[in-house]
Amino acid sequence: MELKMKAVTLFAITLFMSSALVLSSALISLPSGDITDTSTPASTKGLGSRLTPVSILVYNQFSDLDGEFINTIDAIERTYGPQFEYENLTDYRNLASKLPGSDILLITELETATMTNITAIAATWSGTLSSFVSNGGNVIMLDHRQDIDAPGAHLYNETGLLSFTGIGDYNPIGSLSTAYLVNSSNALGQGLPASFASSNGMISIQTTDGITVVDDGADAIVVQKIMGRGNIVYLGFDYYAATTEIDTIFGNAIRLHRHIVFDGSHGQPMVLASELASFGADLITNRFAVSSISAFDTDYLIACDVLVITRAVSDYTATEVDFV
Template identity: 40%
Template sequence: MKIKQKTKKDSLSIFIIISLSLGLLIMAIPSRGAKTIENLNASTSSSDIVSILVYTEYADTTSEGEFENTLAAIDIYYGSNYNYETLTDYTNLESEISDYDILLIPEQETGSANQLDTVGKAWEGELSEFATNGGIIICLDWQGPGNTRRILNWSNVMEFYETSTSIIGYPISLAQIPGALGRNVNNSWRAPNGAINVSTYDGNVVVEDEYGSPIVVHKYLGQGHVVYCGFDFYEIEENCGKILANAIRLSYIPHIIFDESHTSANSLSSKLQEFGQDLVDMGYDISRMIPSFNESYLSSGDILVLTASYTNYSDTEAEIIENYVDQGNGLFIGAERGASWYQLDSILERFGFERNKTDALADLDEYTNKTRWPIYGPENIHNHPITNGIIDVELYGAAAFHTIPSGAEVLISTDNDASSVWDGSGLPAKALTFAAACERSSGGRIVALGECGLLRSSDDTDEDGIYDYYERSNGLFARNSIAWLVGASASSSSSGQNGIPSFPLEFTLLSLIATCIAIMVFIHKKRK
């Protein structure tokens, strides 16, 4: 039997294949110690097609009427990744609603008050159940014979008073905390043709007129949402179109709740305003739990943010928060130094974190203006997805944890030498934990910090002209923490534009070098 002998050409081909394969393999290997996290921008477009049921029984479905304009606005400002069906008989809602993510109610301009009241009463249980289970109800309105909001009123998903006024052409603006509905919307603009204000206290105001009267209102109901819009798309206006598109996106973006029910020292409307706005810009929804702690409202959120408060949490509230985390949700909790800031201790300790209750951390080597305003750099920052891109952080009188839960990962720690002490007493504070993260067996995640100062965009503690949130990597650390709590996975993190994977620079260079060597050897062999 004749056996084919390997030639130099065969050997060269094998060499090239091995070299190229090696280059690709190197690119696929994660960098040792590399700190990665998935793209911090929460997805603002879903890979799943959103399904919308559009109620049109009394709507204007003529050519270029409100129904057509509404769909056109969705196409322009949301995109085509949705499908819809029309509901032309209100009595069929019960048999159809479970197949959809969203119930869209365009202006029902031909319906009388009695007719729309009848619809609302018939839908009372269905709409509440639909929203509670995660559905989204979007209502568009104008001063028709019956007013479309009567459907929401009589179905008991949002309460209105009778008063409403046409505001066509008048200045309107985003409210102080518009949440995700205000993403990419101008701060102020002129109301389009077919716009009204209303009277309601049942939800968060998103858009208001110059006198503070609501135009767009967002209510969290169980796992879902009710969005009222005081415009009907008689004409397509850019900002109104974006609000409608953002309302559709509520079906898949995470909701972050800032608890201000215990007289928070860090309000989302003031000290944490830039942090909150950054989260909206990243694609998240944000809201405040105020004025009282509400278990039902908490159930609408994916992440709970707790910062230093002036009133204590009860054992019942602490248990509710523990159950919330054990349902797979996230908790971001920022303590403070000293004995007087004990209000979050019952919650921290329930999860296995115990803070030093005496004084603030100080660093004798690295600090800004005062030793109790330490700077923690690379030697203090531990490898974790949250610390991706973190160079250093600046603190302003922080506590530390002397105990953290089993399995928790240290994110930032004090120096492990004599320079790390407690302010005032000068006693050693070596290798203590300032920030840590843990994942419970339930899948719920927690990030705990020893202070909230690095979150504040209204304070310039060290008087250097830079607000604390923007000092060093403070803001990035806060945003990374939220991204990880939402469920960011380091293994799927490295994606560049258009979904093309990006890799650590040093390994990309190695792969290119290996490929270049293969090409050079090939050229050299050919010349021989």
């Protein structure tokens, strides 16, 4: 992927009335396109060019091609829409030549991978993926438990993208029955209930790296980590069987390639969870990821595409103004 020109776009809304802001979907016009098996860059020059289909490179070398892989591709269309293009990566050694021009590297479940495979992949990928994410690319990992507990987490750990220290619980063999939303302001958690039944194949890991969005009451199931201008996403589930909740999370992860952040760091009385909820829902419908922050976070803002500032109670510092 070419370097994204991702200077944060400031969308300042000065509201002196208490009424909620609603943005009609008619104001956001996005072209539609068919699903194809080619890779076309969707985000090389800023937000405007990301109106073209998102480009996804799908690594499926060790996946169940007749099951979870097909279910995952179907889930992209179901949760994000038909405005995407993808190309299959069937040999990990070809990542460096295949990845340029892609917005997302999607790693479907590593069902038949061994630890020897994981180590070989990590050694080949680590430098390429670090550069890809730092320059604005997103990596999404779907995980599960098969011969190896959480092979995806092991791959992240060995590439240095996301560290973990152990395995938590599992469904159906373990006792992981309920998942909990623990960060409702995060883009990955938008539209989720406070708790929901775990899906078949769901697994949790022990990690303090990144932002845990969903857990099992103790250990992480869904994690987002920001690196430079891009995102590393860990999803502790595969697509053995779809549920409404994992569809919601997965769709949010795909939408992260166009991320709008609502700033609540200066006592803004209008927030995404209530007064601006309709605005946020409309943006999600139009394939934008949305989140909110309660503390001014330059690392978080570097990785977003649009910053929304509503009427603030306290002043921004000179340093914050200069950053924006």
